[in-house]
Amino acid sequence: MTTQPDLEKIENAIDATISRFSGRAETLLEELVAVPSVNPEQPGVNKTDHIGGESRANKLFATHLRDLGMHIDYVEIEEGRANLVAILRGAGQGRSLAFNGHIDTVAPQEGRFVDPWTAVREGNRLFGLGATDMKAGHAAMWLAVKALAEVGVRLDGDLHIHSVVGEETMSHEIGTTAVLNAGYQVDAAFVPEPTSSGNLLQMSNTAPxxxxxxxxxxxxxxxxxxxxxxxxxxxxxxxxxxxxxxxxxxxxxxxxxxxxxxxxxxxxxxxxxxxxxxxxxxxxxxxxxxxxxxxxxxxxxxxxxxxxxxxxxxxxxxxxxxxxxxxxxxxxxxxxxxxxxxxxxxxPPAFSDPGADFVRTALAARNSVAGQDYLDAGVIPAGAQSDASFYEAQGIPAVVSGPGDLLCAHAADESVDLELIPIAARTMARTALRWCSV
Structure with a gap:
């Protein structure tokens, strides 16, 4: 059983490890942006031009997760559009958790950069299609699991990563719902969609x-x-x-x-x-x-x-x-x-009871990372829909909180503040540690 001093010691070690590997997470984000993964069902695009992009991005992501000791599998309902499932096996007695992120993006627009798939850094910001929505979330997922592995944490419950296709067109039947129906059920889900519009890593339990x-x-x-x-x-x-x-x-x-x-x-x-x-x-x-x-x-x-x-x-x-x-x-x-x-x-709407154990666990993790200003901060409605709805449709509580600014998602000059990625990773790692451990 983990005592409070033990928990604080482990979390401090996780924080230090995240700081040490945050540069690697930024490089991973650049690599993911470089793989065009436009949702082929997006309005105004030629579907055949984009079939396979989501799968290629997920296979790149899988190589990084496999190096962390995660078991890799794919769920492919529509040819060329494979969902990635990666699992860090726990000791077997604890509750399971999924980090969920969609790998598909909207179609590119004319913007300040010639090539939307070449990441460009300006100060702390990284520009590129999908940088905010939501490949920065993938980088944070990797960084959280990397820190747990480096510190030597063995969770009691399984930790999943569900990197899914089709979210931008609500094609959940071939994305998140397909993953769950394939047997990859969990006890809770954490979706690092962009929620840092104005306030740091806002956390949502509901959406219209x-x-x-x-x-x-x-x-x-x-x-x-x-x-x-x-x-x-x-x-x-x-x-x-x-x-x-x-x-x-x-x-x-x-x-x-x-x-x-x-x-x-x-x-x-x-x-x-x-x-x-x-x-x-x-x-x-x-x-x-x-x-x-x-x-x-x-x-x-x-x-x-x-x-x-x-x-x-x-x-x-x-x-x-x-x-x-x-x-x-x-x-x-x-x-x-x-x-x-x-x-x-x-x-469908999303709603997880704000008083539910998982919501309180995730919120406490976020508040512990974000600092004094968030000691009494609660959950709020999401600014946009996400795949949290489809976990909740199967009775799985879910929260949404992640790096990136929703106000620049789907924009011609999409970008993300790189300093948000390690903060999100700390929140996610602490949530996994507190939820999946007995």
Whole structure:
């Protein structure tokens, strides 16, 4: 049994070891950035150009983890997109823990650097695609396990690393969920996604759910000069033509009305009022060609909505459709030609009880590393979704806390503060030591 003085001695040795090998972790990050691992399902990319990149990055990562004595395996549901599972075997009596990180990135954008896969250092910052989201998290995972191995710690429970594919497009069925369904179950999960936006290594136990969907409104094409006959009193109205933009605005206003209702009806004690929104992101309307002299006969809005823990996606979907159909029942054209919904992605909310043993253990580890300012700091909602949701969907508590700034994730000039990596590694190593030891 580990006593408090023993624990402090071990943690001090871990901290010193992390400091000694932090340069190696930075080099690993540079190596990982140099392997293009764009999610091949990202909008606007040619899938065949990027199949295999995630696997190559995971195989590079595996060589570093194998050197630490970790058992290596792969779970590959879709060819060329292999998840990495690495396990540091424990003595067998303790609880298990997974460090989870997604190896896929978004597509590159035009930025300040010609090659987004060549890491560039400027002071304490390292620039490169995936540096913040979330290959710095991988470097921290490696550094945490390296320190445990160097100090000679033998955990009682198994320590896993799940380096997964598909997170950027919520393809959890071939990523995190596939790993869990393959039998790599754990008692808790720690996800080092970027959480250092303003405050050091914020820790989250919850995140909203979200859904992506479109609403298509049909019109009736006509010549632009017929507009007065279609909309003025005494004209032929809908028999002349129906501008889908006009009807789309009607639907938009109904959706906005529902969003305002949600400001009151959708609530959660950890979220600010009005946190759950229905965001219109794309509007497309035309008659098959982009030309103003026609009544457009189709208008499509693409939305992303967020909803609180405790609500289910099917419930949210039904609520949105019922509200819009009820509003459209008041319009003669839309009553006969109701909008068409397409729901094409949803991400379940994340929630682990802040009073749960694992959440308190991880939070105490973070606070012990971050210093006096964090003595009373609690968990907060995450700024974005993560694969923590899919551990929690299987009853596994999870927290999210890691190096990197969410505000520069997915940005053209993505970067990470290198000083955050050893701090994250200290938090993760302490969490493993306190959770996995009897």
């Amino acid at each position: 759910g979200n859904a992506l969907f479109s609403v298509t409104v049909r019109g009736k094409s006509a010549h632009w000069a017929s507009r007065n006959l279609a909309i003025r009193p005494g004209g032929g109205g809908d028999s002349i033509g129906v501008n889908a933009i006009d009807k789309g605005v009607y639907v938009y206003n109904a959706m906005r009305q529902l969003e305002e209702q949600w400001g009151i009806s959708k609530a959660h004690p950890q979220f600010l009022p009005g946190a759950f929104i229905i965001h219109p992101g794309v509007l497309k309307a035309d008659v098959g060609i982009e030309a103003a002299p026609y009544f457009p006969d189709r208008a499509r809005f693409d939305y992303l909505l967020s909803f609180p823990p405790g609500d289910a996606f099917e419930q949210i979907k039904a609520e949105v459709e019922q509200h819009i159909h009820a509003a459209c029942a008041l319009d003669p054209w839309l009553r006969e030609h109701p909008p068409e919904f397409e729901w094409y992605a949803s991400w």
